Amino acid sequence: MSEYLLKINDLSASYGDEDIVKEVSLCMQPGEVVCIVGESGSGKSTLIKAIHGMSGVGITGGTIVFDDADITALPARDRRKLMGTGIGLIPQDPQASFNPIRKLDVQFREALAGHDLPYDEDRIDEMLRKIGLQHGKAVLKNRPFELSGGMNQRIAIAAAMLFEPRLLLCDEATSALDVTTAGAVVEELLKIRETNGTSILLVTHHLGIARKMADNIGIMKDGRIIEYGNTEKIFDSPQNEYTKKLIRDVPKLKK
Amino acid sequence: MKKRKAKLRKRVIIAAVFAVILVLIALFSGVLAPNDPYATNSSLIRQAPSAAYLFGTDNLGRCVLSRVLIGARTTIASTFFLVAVSFLIGITIGMLCGFYGGIVDDILMRIADLMLAFPQMVVAIAVAGILGGGLGGAMIALGITMWTSFARLARSHTLSIRNEPYITAARLQGKSGPQIMLTHIMPNILEPVLINALTQIGTTMIGISGLSFLGLGVVAPQAEWGSMISEARAYIQIAPWAVLFPAAATVITIVVFNYLGDAVMEYRKAE
Numbered sequence: 001m002s003e004y005l006l007k008i009n010d011l012s013a014s015y016g017d018e019d020i021v022k023e024v025s026l027c028m029q030p031g032e033v034v035c036i037v038g039e040s041g042s043g044k045s046t047l048i049k050a051i052h053g054m055s056g057v058g059i060t061g062g063t064i065v066f067d068d069a070d071i072t073a074l075p076a077r078d079r080r081k082l083m084g085t086g087i088g089l090i091p092q093d094p095q096a097s098f099n100p101i102r103k104l105d106v107q108f109r110e111a112l113a114g115h116d117l118p119y120d121e122d123r124i125d126e127m128l129r130k131i132g133l134q135h136g137k138a139v140l141k142n143r144p145f146e147l148s149g150g151m152n153q154r155i156a157i158a159a160a161m162l163f164e165p166r167l168l169l170c171d172e173a174t175s176a177l178d179v180t181t182a183g184a185v186v187e188e189l190l191k192i193r194e195t196n197g198t199s200i201l202l203v204t205h206h207l208g209i210a211r212k213m214a215d216n217i218g219i220m221k222d223g224r225i226i227e228y229g230n231t232e233k234i235f236d237s238p239q240n241e242y243t244k245k246l247i248r249d250v251p252k253l254k255k
Numbered sequence: 256m257k258k259r260k261a262k263l264r265k266r267v268i269i270a271a272v273f274a275v276i277l278v279l280i281a282l283f284s285g286v287l288a289p290n291d292p293y294a295t296n297s298s299l300i301r302q303a304p305s306a307a308y309l310f311g312t313d314n315l316g317r318c319v320l321s322r323v324l325i326g327a328r329t330t331i332a333s334t335f336f337l338v339a340v341s342f343l344i345g346i347t348i349g350m351l352c353g354f355y356g357g358i359v360d361d362i363l364m365r366i367a368d369l370m371l372a373f374p375q376m377v378v379a380i381a382v383a384g385i386l387g388g389g390l391g392g393a394m395i396a397l398g399i400t401m402w403t404s405f406a407r408l409a410r411s412h413t414l415s416i417r418n419e420p421y422i423t424a425a426r427l428q429g430k431s432g433p434q435i436m437l438t439h440i441m442p443n444i445l446e447p448v449l450i451n452a453l454t455q456i457g458t459t460m461i462g463i464s465g466l467s468f469l470g471l472g473v474v475a476p477q478a479e480w481g482s483m484i485s486e487a488r489a490y491i492q493i494a495p496w497a498v499l500f501p502a503a504a505t506v507i508t509i510v511v512f513n514y515l516g517d518a519v520m521e522y523r524k525a526e
Contacts, residue, residue, distance in 0.1 A: 054423060080429045097420040099439050110438075114428035 004065075005030045005199050006051070006167055011062035013050035019060055020046040022223035028167070031197040033190075035210035035231075037246065038220035044203040045092060047220070048171045051201070052089050053079050066167070084115050088165030090173040094156030098144040104155060105140040108162075115163065127158045132184045149176040157185060161192060168192075170202040174209060182206075186213055207250050211235055219243045263522040270515035277508055281327040290318035292325040292478050301494040311496040313487055319497055323504050326478040329390070331508070334460045337394045337401070342452045344398075345405020350436045350444070352406065353413025364410070367403040375400045379462060383471040390463075390479075393472035397462045401455065408451050412444035450523065454516030457509040464505055480505045 006028040013021040021043045028034055036044050049057045051064055053074065063072045071082065083089075091097045098107055109119045121137060128136030131154050144152055153176045160168060168189070174182040186209055192198050204210055210217055210231070217234045219227040219242065227240040238244045280287065290308070296316035304311040310319035348367075352360040370378070379396040386392030416422065417440070425435050466472035467481030475482070480501040487497035 055426075056418070076426075080427055083427045091420060091424075093420060097424050099421045099425075099443070101442050102438075111424075111428050114430070 003029055005032075005067060006201070007063075007065040008051070009063045009065070011047075011050060011064060012060045013046055013057050014060050015046075015057060020223055021050060023062065024220075024223075024225055025062075026218065026225070026228075028199050028201065030166070030199055031193055032216070033193060033200045033202065033214050034216050034218065035202045035204060035214035036218045036220050036225070037204060037207060037210050039205065039246075042220045043223040044220055045171050046223075048089070048169050048201070048203055052083075052087060052169055084111070084163040084165065086166055088160040088163050088168045090157050090160045090168070090170045092171040092175070094176075095144050095147075095149065095152040097156060098152070100145050101143060103141060103143055108140065108159065111159065112162070117163070124158065124162065127162060128154065130184075131157055131188050132181050133158070150178065150181060153177055154181070154185070157188075161188075164192075164196055165198060167199045167201065170200060170204075172204060173202065174204070174206065182209065189213065207247065219246065260522070260525050263518065263525055266518040267515070267522050270511065270518045273511045274515045277327070277511060278331060280324065281331040284324040284328045288318075288321035288324045290321045292317060292321035293476060294318075301490065301497070303494075304496055310500045311494065313483075313494065313497040314490060319483075319500050322478040322483060323480070323500050326480045326483060326501060327504065327508075329473060329477065329479045330460060330463060330481075330505075333390055333394060333463055334456055337398055337463070338452050338455055338459055341398050341401040341455075342405050342448065345402040346409045346441070346444075346448055348402065349406040349409025349448075350413050350440055353410040354417055354432060354436055354440065360410075363406070367406055370400045370403050373400075376462065376465065379466060380469065380471060383466050388471050388474060390473050390477075393463055393466040396466065396471075397459060401459065404455065405448055405451060409444055409448050412447055413440055416440065416443055446523070450516065450520050453519055454513065456516065457513035460505070460509050460512070 004027045006026070008024060008026040010023045010025055011021060012019045012023055024047060026034070036047065038044050046057060050059055053071070059072055063070055065071070066082070066087065071079065074082070098104060108124060112119050124140070125136040128139065133139055133151065133154050136158075139147065139151065139155070147155070153173070157173060170189075173189075174185055177185060189200060189202075190213060193200060200213070202210070202213060214231045216229065217231050218225045219234070219240065221242055227234065227238065227243045234243065235247060238247060294317065296312075299308070299312050299316035301314060302308055302312040302316075308318050308320065310323060313319055313322070348363050352363050375397070378400050379393075382396035382399055383392050386395060422435060422439055425439050430438075463472055464479070464481030464484075467479045468485040470482075470485065473479035473482045475486075483501040484498055484505075487494065487501075491498050
């Protein structure tokens with residue numbers, strides 16, 4: 001077994017004509033947290049989707065190696081087995097990721113049954129409590145549209161965490177949360193990393209979260225990772241002009 | 256806006272109440288009918304409406320009121336059955352087309368186009384003629400074109416939601432195509448298709464009564480509004496009530512169900 005859980009080599013991905021992700025290479029060790037930071041449209045989400053193997057995103061070049069197995073062109077059936085427990089995903093738009101007219105507990109039950117996992121109400125409740133959702137049992141009796149964006153997001157986070165994936169992909173996982181809740185989620189993600197050794201690949205435009213969570217940070221622009229390195233190094237002595245600008249542009253409370 | 260919605264809701268409720276009353280009349284027509292609708296009486300031929308025979312009697316001395324009531328059962332029941340069957344067939348085919356696409360979609364939709372190429376009634380008359388009359392034949396004749404509207408609607412709505420993230424999520428959970436269609440797609444497209452079914456009830460009723468009127472639907476002694484009108488129109492100048500009452504019943508029922516369909520549709524649009 002190699003030391004890397006995820007190895008991406010020169011990955012290019014597109015939705016049709018033009019490559020959105022261009023020759024991205026990235027390695028992640030077990031338990032490592034990597035943040036990809038960049039502006040909207042830089043290809044961050046597409047990178048996540050390509051790794052996750054979602055339909056609609058075409059991989060035009062390069063390879064993705066997960067746990068020493070090439071999963072670039074894995075047939076759908078085998079890929080499904082990998083999802084959830086192998087690679088988990090916290091989607092960008094959690095509300096759309098639940099069926100709008102079915103109650104959430106039913107959807108949880110189904111998702112867990114799909115992986116032959118038991119539906120443990122207390123465990124789910126505890127997981128929801130950890131990320132700041134009290135009365136989890138009652139909340140799950142609702143339909144997605146009856147809950148707020150933040151609640152949906154936390155439920156989606158809990159759903160992904162329940163499977164204890166080895167690699168967790170977070171696509172703007174905290175974008176709809178207030179600062180306090182986002183903090184709680186970040187804490188919980190870090191705790192999961194500690195207890196389960198989960199690797200986390202986080203896509204965000206929130207530099208604060210990146211700084212707090214990440215071991216390594218990649219700055220993405222126009223589909224390429226233009227700067228990659230240790231978090232402290234990136235923040236203390238950024239090399240690239242764009243990175244400097246990005247860090248400078250962070251809104252501050254003090255003038 | 257709120258006021259408008261309340262007004263629309265009132266319309267839906269009023270229409271629904273009338274529709275339910277009609278359905279109840281049809282269901283309990285056996286109890287409500289004052290006389291035997293099939294008993295002929297040569298001494299009571301073409302009696303004008305009176306206290307004993309509220310709607311008068313027809314050419315064979317049968318009670319028109321009883322026949323209208325029993326006919327309601329035939330007309331409304333066959334309409335509901337036909338709409339329900341077309342709905343089921345249509346929504347299944349529509350979902351298959353929308354979900355799988357490709358060659359399945361092409362073949363089934365071209366068949367649907369073929370059915371829609373002719374006016375519905377012309378196809379129905381031709382098919383009913385070939386099948387040789389009878390209520391079953393009339394229903395098949397109408398159903399042959401009717402499923403297409405459900406299929407098209409279901410297909411377009413399936414297309415619009417098939418790429419939603421929750422469908423992708425279900426796929427990633429390892430759900431099979433039929434499972435996804437049943438648990439995720441159907442509940443989400445049900446509403447527009449059901450409303451379409453509601454608006455189809457009126458037209459279907461005209462279709463069934465129309466075919467019966469032409470002698471291609473319900474066969475003679477059985478009471479059905481279309482065939483009653485057809486029978487009685489021969490002596491309309493002597494006994495107009497034998498035509499007027501079943502005709503009025505047909506018009507009222509169609510108006511009520513069309514109104515209900517429109518009201519529900521407008522109410523949903525206002526949301």
